Amino acid sequence: MTAVVSEKAAPLVRLTDAGKNYGNIIALRGVNLEVSGGEVTCVLGDNGAGKSTLIKIIAGLHQHTTGSYEVEGTEVRFGSPREALDHGIATVYQDLAVVSLMPVWRNFFLGNEVRKGPRMDIPFMRRTAKKELLDMGIDLRDVDQPIGTLSGGERQCVAISRAVYFGAKVLILDEPTAALGVKQSGVVLRYIIQARERGLGVIFITHNPHHAYPVGDRFLLLKRGQSLGYYRKNEITRDELTALMAGGAELEELSHELEQAGAGSAAAARLLGEEVHDLGIDRIASGETS
Amino acid sequence: MSSTIETRPAKRHAADERYARRSLTSRLLTRPEIGALIGAIVIYVIFFAVAPPFRQLESLSSVLYVSSTFGIPAVAVALLMIGGEFDLSAGVAVTTSALFASMFSYQLTANMWVGIVVSLVVALAVGFINGYLVVKTGIPSFLVTLGTFFMIRGLNLAITKQVTSNVATNDVSTMDGFGSAQKVFASSFSIGGVSIRITLLWWILFVVVATWVLLRTHVGNWIFAVGGSAPSSRAVGVPVAKVKIGLFMAVGFLAWFTGMHILFAFNTVQSGVGIGNEFIYIVAAVVGGCLLTGGYGSVIGAAIGAFIFGMTNQGIVYAGWNPDWFYFFLGALLLGAILLNSFVRRRAEAMR
Numbered sequence: 001m002t003a004v005v006s007e008k009a010a011p012l013v014r015l016t017d018a019g020k021n022y023g024n025i026i027a028l029r030g031v032n033l034e035v036s037g038g039e040v041t042c043v044l045g046d047n048g049a050g051k052s053t054l055i056k057i058i059a060g061l062h063q064h065t066t067g068s069y070e071v072e073g074t075e076v077r078f079g080s081p082r083e084a085l086d087h088g089i090a091t092v093y094q095d096l097a098v099v100s101l102m103p104v105w106r107n108f109f110l111g112n113e114v115r116k117g118p119r120m121d122i123p124f125m126r127r128t129a130k131k132e133l134l135d136m137g138i139d140l141r142d143v144d145q146p147i148g149t150l151s152g153g154e155r156q157c158v159a160i161s162r163a164v165y166f167g168a169k170v171l172i173l174d175e176p177t178a179a180l181g182v183k184q185s186g187v188v189l190r191y192i193i194q195a196r197e198r199g200l201g202v203i204f205i206t207h208n209p210h211h212a213y214p215v216g217d218r219f220l221l222l223k224r225g226q227s228l229g230y231y232r233k234n235e236i237t238r239d240e241l242t243a244l245m246a247g248g249a250e251l252e253e254l255s256h257e258l259e260q261a262g263a264g265s266a267a268a269a270r271l272l273g274e275e276v277h278d279l280g281i282d283r284i285a286s287g288e289t290s
Numbered sequence: 291m292s293s294t295i296e297t298r299p300a301k302r303h304a305a306d307e308r309y310a311r312r313s314l315t316s317r318l319l320t321r322p323e324i325g326a327l328i329g330a331i332v333i334y335v336i337f338f339a340v341a342p343p344f345r346q347l348e349s350l351s352s353v354l355y356v357s358s359t360f361g362i363p364a365v366a367v368a369l370l371m372i373g374g375e376f377d378l379s380a381g382v383a384v385t386t387s388a389l390f391a392s393m394f395s396y397q398l399t400a401n402m403w404v405g406i407v408v409s410l411v412v413a414l415a416v417g418f419i420n421g422y423l424v425v426k427t428g429i430p431s432f433l434v435t436l437g438t439f440f441m442i443r444g445l446n447l448a449i450t451k452q453v454t455s456n457v458a459t460n461d462v463s464t465m466d467g468f469g470s471a472q473k474v475f476a477s478s479f480s481i482g483g484v485s486i487r488i489t490l491l492w493w494i495l496f497v498v499v500a501t502w503v504l505l506r507t508h509v510g511n512w513i514f515a516v517g518g519s520a521p522s523s524r525a526v527g528v529p530v531a532k533v534k535i536g537l538f539m540a541v542g543f544l545a546w547f548t549g550m551h552i553l554f555a556f557n558t559v560q561s562g563v564g565i566g567n568e569f570i571y572i573v574a575a576v577v578g579g580c581l582l583t584g585g586y587g588s589v590i591g592a593a594i595g596a597f598i599f600g601m602t603n604q605g606i607v608y609a610g611w612n613p614d615w616f617y618f619f620l621g622a623l624l625l626g627a628i629l630l631n632s633f634v635r636r637r638a639e640a641m642r
Contacts, residue, residue, distance in 0.1 A: 106514070110515050
């Protein structure tokens, strides 16, 4: 599909033809991706599409086995998440990488504790955590409460504001809206836009095109470890994105499957068929699989 | 939870006001060691009432001495448990340290301090091996240290018999350096006519240092974190392997210290002692509010747990009860403490 031509300064993160094998299993193959400051790159794909493998490579948890990975124009190969963090690449994982039993402020500074001689500067850390969260719109009664007592959206925002506070240049968000309701998803999307406006590069992993399209500048679609397409916003419409995400041919297959199941399923099958048509999957997806 | 996600900058003052509303009892009840403290007071009062000899200061001193010999290794065992791991080899590692120091110096007719230092290296190495195996294999520490427990137990007996042709080591009280080492590890002094064993002071020192490390330093933050969620800690850059190995080595260090006390208090060491003590260290930590699954607990709690053990151990004698029942009481105590702890924790969570 249309490759995005690289421009002016080197992007913050660029993967070229990157791949990852686990033994003889190919988890990811031939993926191109880039994100610059003030941009949101969305990575879309179903379960098992290779999204997790991709972010683990960028975040330094795994190393790519083929292709190249550049940060600001320099080729890198991270041995640990620490190294990625030192390059300004911060990841907010699905499980948020928070320790539920620990107080909010301890989680906020975990791994980046502010020290005053041999001990931590606890008053400063408490104060800062409270202030940073307030800036994000989370008004906590008590930063000493265990982070496990916060709601999903609040925890998400703690994780995002923590990454921003520690000078992340690139923010990788792993399915931040997956477990959230409509309202809280909206809040998280707002922070993605806020981060973009502050000049951060954001890599937003999701399987929801309705969340990706409004905030994204580029879209990478993954399927079974391969790139299904890489688009700029002006190259694709929301409906086309949705159609590609829905898995085109599979949706049709599902509809046939339901038809065969008997009378009760026929109505459902008809609805699915209509949806396939509405989305224009017959138009786009038919010639898609390589 | 009264926190919300909307932007409400005007509520700043309200936040502080809500904070103040949390009562003292609520804050007290969220401390991990509160259950143990209540238990300790109850047990103290019971023995105080039923056992007249228990009321004397001299008895308290001997209760504190017994508590300290279990409380010192329990400090490290509690830290390790907060860090999410067990060490079942801690009890026999105490004996190993004592045997090693004693036999090394005796066989080479070296100064006792040479044996003491070499034995420290051995104890730290045992801790390192435990930690390394747990971290590298990912096998639960319960199983890894169960294996090393049996191995060390076997080594204790086999090597001692090989070297001394006996199940105990030779008396080292006439060796060079014995006097000074005894002063450090096993002396006593008296305050107002009550004799106090030096292990009590060491115990207090270790509890204070460990509590300070746990609550006031970044290392303490990491200990809580690796116990609470190792993958999350790794993801934010905490050196999980180093922290865990370090904790196993801390257990090795305090096992060594306890071993030195035993050696210089009794001059000779039985190769078979120490078996089963690892459970008492764990009981002290759990009674003191450490969560078996890691990520929560307190060293002060473990100290109170060891004190409860010491009180029961000695109190039964003072009360004139049949000491055969001791382990029954210990087990009932453990069960009671666990129930109390979980009750208190649930209440505390509800109160927040």
